[in-house]
């Protein structure tokens with residue numbers, strides 16, 4: 659199953675070479691597409707240097723002119739991944755927070771018939787490491803309970819950012835209508851998949867706090883998610 663891992667980056671120059679190497683070494687043998695919002699720290703240059711030393715197509719870089727949020731980066735990356743004809747598309751953070759080892763059980767779940775496999779911190783065997791600040795744990799847990807109750811979903815980690823998509827499902831999403839800029843995009847895309855009748859599976863993951871660089875989480879991202887979930891409850895994933 660031809661797989662590509664989409665890595666959104668903003669200021670990940672310290673992390674990106676290591677995460678690319680770990681992904682390429684996975685038994686799933688994925689290619690990589692980095693979606694960089696013109697990071698001023700030279701993330702794009704690091705990616706170009708890594709790609710130059712590899713066979714054509716193993717590592718690709720999609721450069722976007724300005725920082726527009728996680729959702730916009732994934733919309734661009736997913737569209738390109740689908741257009742390139744891959745069978746499976748993975749989304750994950752580029753800071754080492756998501757375990758590359760989970761790609762193997764995720765791929766197995768997809769091969770077993772799931773259309774969307776979510777790496778979950780909140781199923782048996784899943785966890786968040788102690789280094790994650792307490793307020794982030796509280797925000798993550800609270801945000802998931804809030805979203806699950808309002809959206810009546812049994813998906814345990816709606817806000818998580820580590821997922822493997824069957825490309826044919828991703829191609830059916832009207833990505834342009836899923837306009838959340840920040841992390842609400844994670845909830846929005848999973849809800850859109852459920853609205854399409856997607857078969858889902860959850861794989862336990864250990865989420866580990868990044869050791870280099872900084873989170874892009876912000877109050878505006880949290881506020882957007884709070885409002886977006888209420889609108890999704892009323893209108894569905896497309897917010898209208």
Ligand SMILES: Nc1nc2c(ncn2[C@@H]2O[C@H](COP(=O)(O)OP(=O)(O)O[C@H]3O[C@H](CO)[C@@H](O)[C@H](O)[C@@H]3O)[C@@H](O)[C@H]2O)c(=O)[nH]1
Pocket residue numbers: 665666667668669670693694695725726727728731750751752753755798817818819820841844868872873874875
């Ligand atoms: N291209 C681009 N990439 C971005 C942007 N904002 C963040 N990213 C990238 O998205 C990934 C996650 O960003 P972080 O800022 O490190 O996320 P976090 O605080 O660790 O939040 C985690 O938890 C959220 C809620 O559970 C998740 O939604 C999120 O994906 C991530 O796993 C990183 O690779 C980061 O470079 C952006 O505006 N543009």
